Amino acid sequence: MTELKIGVVGIPGKWSTEILAEELEARTGFRCVIDMADVVLDLKSRSLSAGNHNLCGFDGLIIKKISQEYSPATLDRLDLLRIAEASGVRVFSKTRSIFSLVNRLSCTLTLSDAGIPMPATCITESIDEAALAVQRFGTSVFKPLFSTKARGMTLIEAQSDGDRLRQDIAAFKAENPVMYLQKKVNLSGRDLGMVFLAGEYLGTYARVAKEGSWNTTIHDGGRYEAFTPEPSLIDLARRAQAPFDLDFTTVDVGLTDEGPVVFEVSAFGGFKGALEGASIDAASLYASYAIEKVRS
Structure with missing residues (x-):
């Protein structure tokens, strides 16, 4: 066991948050799940705490989920984590990288500037x-x-x-x-999640819509399945995620009658789709990657 202290910013009790914390604990002997609702910033002392933990004293923080749902308050929570970053804590992904993705408009404009095809x-x-x-x-x-x-x-x-x-x-x-x-583009009831770690392609899974549903999300009854993309599609997804400088992400891609389009680049990426649809143990890979980067 090492003496590293790497915490997981997430939703306590949620599978993706807990499995990442377990993977880190297995490697370091330290486990800490941080709910941003419990975080306190004291600007006078420039301390950032959660319960008994001083986050500015951690070696690293992995942001798996910063809020249950996105809202302008999500940006406020990211601002708080800048204090830990400024104290030398390695944050995965960087707060500035996530800032540009939480707001759909900001993400879209960055993709457009990079020449990435999107729906009208x-x-x-x-x-x-x-x-x-x-x-x-x-x-x-x-x-x-x-x-x-x-x-x-x-x-x-x-x-x-x-x-x-x-x-x-x-x-x-x-x-x-x-x-x-x-x-609204014709996706034939399916779109893709293309997974990247530190800009390197790991694999792809498909999200298949429930019969009668116009969208493919698991939230609305969709399911995951395996998918093998063409090299040109991998290149498109790689170019889409590159401007954001993320440690881990999933690029959402649709296959339309007029060619592939990118819907968005995820601020956090999905572990369950990667595991169930592409047999990628993203939590294990991400934990090992974070530990390597903190040590370097």
Whole structure:
């Protein structure tokens, strides 16, 4: 056993958080799961604590999940962890890297700047402009800027009744002042999770939609299965994740009639899909990687 202290920022009791903590404990003899709701920052002493633990005294922190659901408060929690980073604690992935992914708009703009193909997208605060985009796109997926697993996403179809269309859009805008909408592409009920550790490709799994569901998320009844991609698809996913400088991530890719598109790059990556769909023990690999980096 080593004397390393590497904590897991996550959701206590959740499988992915606990399995990562177990892998670290098996290698170091130290186990600590940190719920950000329990973290206290004292700026005068520049201390960051969780219970009896001084996080600024840790060797490393792995951010597996910083909140149950994404929201602007997620960014506040990341800001707190900057104190530990500034104290010399190695944080996986860096807070600045995660910042650029938690907000869907920020992630999309970075992907666009890198020339990554995505579904046709419109971002606007105008109901009239959103209605015009829906008419151009046909069926559109309206997505909250802060969400995971398709939570809060709404399908709105093009229609001849302009007033009804605007009413549907206004209902979404009531909860999402800045509207993000994408053309709904034909995925044939399946999309891909392509897994990377330190920029190196590990493997791919497919998410298959439950019959009758428009999205593939496990949250809505989807399932995982194995998938072997072409080299060109691996290259696309590698280019998509590269600008974010992440230690571990999953790139969400869709195979459409017009070619592959990237939906997003995950701030944290999925362990269960990697394990069940691609037989990748991501928790074990990530724990070993973090220990190596802390020691170096």
